[in-house]
Amino acid sequence: MAEASLGEDLAIMAETGLTLPQILTLYTLHDNGPRCVSSVAQVLHLSQPATSQLLDRLVKERLVDRAEDPGDRRRKRLAITPRGVRLVTRLIEAKSRSLNHAASRLTPQVRRKLAAVLQEALAQLRRANADAPGPAVRRTRSLREHR
Numbered sequence: 001m002a003e004a005s006l007g008e009d010l011a012i013m014a015e016t017g018l019t020l021p022q023i024l025t026l027y028t029l030h031d032n033g034p035r036c037v038s039s040v041a042q043v044l045h046l047s048q049p050a051t052s053q054l055l056d057r058l059v060k061e062r063l064v065d066r067a068e069d070p071g072d073r074r075r076k077r078l079a080i081t082p083r084g085v086r087l088v089t090r091l092i093e094a095k096s097r098s099l100n101h102a103a104s105r106l107t108p109q110v111r112r113k114l115a116a117v118l119q120e121a122l123a124q125l126r127r128a129n130a131d132a133p134g135p136a137v138r139r140t141r142s143l144r145e146h147r
Helices: 006-016 019-034 039-042 048-060 082-104 108-131
Strands: 064-071 073-080
Touching: 006 039, 006 048, 006 064, 019 039, 019 073, 019 082, 039 048, 039 073, 048 064, 073 082
Parallel strands: none
Antiparallel strands: 064 073
């Protein structure tokens, strides 16, 4: 199913010229709110200098705003812009369409089983995330909701 859902994602990436780490940064800011550079670097498993370069492009494209952190003027706060939100929404909708198409080729019985397994996996990941620091698991719709 992941393979079936890549086409439109890759087309959007090619159209925008953004890299996967840049897209992941937009998702992170969209899902978790404003962050500092070190927090984004931690999520992406990149160095702060590499993350700063990646963010420069997103700021230049007006997908991310960079402002002084009110709590510490030495730090910069990064927030997704309305333009960035529109791009993330477009990516989410493309992924949803692709997954819906792939799931529609499964029998109803297999879709129900897959939905149950995915819901249990998400529940376990949420419990694990509650106990450990790191990126949050995005709330996704179940396969039943996609039908």
